[in-house]
Amino acid sequence: MARVFQTLLQSRPRRHYYPYRRSSILPFILPFVILFVVFRLWPVLYAVALSFHEWPGLGDWNFIGFGNYTRFFTDRYALLTVFNTVFMGAGELLLTIVFGFTFAYMLSNRKLPMRGFFRTIYFIPRVVALPVGAIVFTLMLHHEVGVVNYVLSFFGVGNIPWLRHPDFARIAVILVRSWIGLGFVLIYFTAGLEGIPDDLYESADIDGANGIQKLVFITIPMIRRVIVFVGIIGTVAAFQLFPVPYMMTAGGPSRATTPVMMYMVNRGIGQNQYGFASSIAVLLVVLLGLIALVQFRIGGRERNN
Amino acid sequence: MAWENIISVDSRNKSAAAWLAIIRRWSLIGLAGLFALIMVFPLFWLVSGSIKLPGTLLTYPPTLIPEAYTFDNFRVLFQRGIPFQTFFFNSVVVSAFHVGGAVFLSSMMGYALAKYDFPGKKLLFGLILLGMLIPIQVLVIPMFLVVRDLGFTNTRTALVLPFIAHPLGAFLFRQYMLGVPDSVIESGRIEGASEFRIFGQLFAPMVVPAFAAFAVVDFVNVWNGFIWPLVVVRDQSKFVLPVWLNTLIQDPYLQNNAMLFAASLLTVIPAVLLFIFFQRQFVSGFSATSEK
Structure with missing residues (x-):
């Protein structure tokens, strides 16, 4: 995404040596613009306008000022869903960064045979639908007969009540999302590791650095940017958390796995509180817009270096 | 005497280093293989579960490769109302x-x-x-x-x-x-x-x-x-x-x-x-x- 902003600043006007009629470019632009305005721009404006009203989906809009927003920030359930989202998002981020880096680091080692094969295997879960991941893990994590508890029993771990305990249910969601999301992170770390010049390692060899020193003093600092980037993308992705808890735990137990998205859809389409649901959408747009801005700043700094 | 000692120590180190390299290589392969198994396991479980006889998916201890298999699970999908x-x-x-x-x-x-x-x-x-x-x-x-x-x-x-x-x-x-x-x-x-x-x-x-x-x-x-x-x-x-x-x-x-x-x-x-x-x-x- 950093590249987005770099190239933005590079665009420059071009001269056209052979003229073309202005009208002939309309077919290139119009269909896209019409659909874009109707289905992207209009919904944003719609949400902003509706967020200041109460509306059950029929009849007149009832203006209530910032009522929906104050309701969101004072509703304990709403705030819990924010906490759940952040908790599960942070867990997934931690897990995918640690393992994504480990996998990429192993794959960057030229002594490892069949690197292409391993990379394919590590990446395949990325194309699995989240609902399928939810189904498979639901049975794998069954507290009595699940294969995960069976394997853990060999290590002396007692039966873990995966989907029946609030914290373990959150961890279960994290596991499914990490299994699927890891391939994405792996691609970025692999690219980052390939970008580190070999002579850095060679001069470290001459200085007699061991493997761990090279990892700590060369590799990790060199891919710090990738970590930040993956972290931002992962944060944005975390706020789209929905299918896995929806199908695995239906948001429970005791609402512990209800993410913001689920709360929003449930309040909007489930309970016809469209004004309130719109205010949540607006808050998410603003939050993710701010995150994009942070990304922009980082991208800008990268360009100046 | 001292000279010989140095040489023998050196050659011993060399073979130790070679052994270390081999151990490292194989532990790397082992680790990569273990991770690959973990990543692919849910998909393997999905395949193996889809051909198990009805009612045998949740048996304890879990069976990795079903003893009896069936494709009925697929067949019934094609025969449902929709x-x-x-x-x-x-x-x-x-x-x-x-x-x-x-x-x-x-x-x-x-x-x-x-x-x-x-x-x-x-x-x-x-x-x-x-x-x-x-x-x-x-x-x-x-x-x-x-x-x-x-x-x-x-x-x-x-x-x-x-x-x-x-x-x-x-x-x-x-x-x-x-x-x-x-x-x-x-x-x-x-x-x-x-x-x-x-x-x-x-x-x-x-x-x-x-x-x-x-x-x-x-x-x-x-x-x-x-x-x-x-x-x-x-x-x-x-x-x-x-x-x-x-x-x-x-x-x-x-x-x-x-x-x-x-x-x-x-x-x-x-x-x-x-x-x-x-x-x-x-x-x-x-x-x-x-x-x-």
């Missing part, structure tokens, strides 16, 4: 139009942004950037209301039309097309070809890699998409595969978990096959789109 092929067809049609439409419209928009000057271009480009930075999922509620106002909820069109003006696609195509020299276009103009023909016949063939990378990623996203189809389509006969899986899991009369696995496997297979055949395009597509 059979599997209905949902498969829905998914294929929606994905095809979604990907085709997005590639078509977004590439033309990207082309216009890269190669033409027109009033409002900067504003439009800014809006497209904003559009691609905000994930569409957070807009499901207002989008649902817009589609409802336009009167086409509960149609397969609603799964396609709102998405084919794909801002990320337009952006990616613009980036890629900026790198193609203008001389291609100018040579077409000298020949007197129409702008549309220049784009279709001269220019588009040069950006096929971008088309492929975008198309495979867009395909996986729409094939696996869940929230929007769940919200906007009510008729079961119009469900796409992931939403259908959800109705199966919610079905209180469904006793056979193995059937659920069979349905999941059939949902996954097309995406996995596509990935295996177009691995390169996937990797470049994912790294370009940065869509997690």
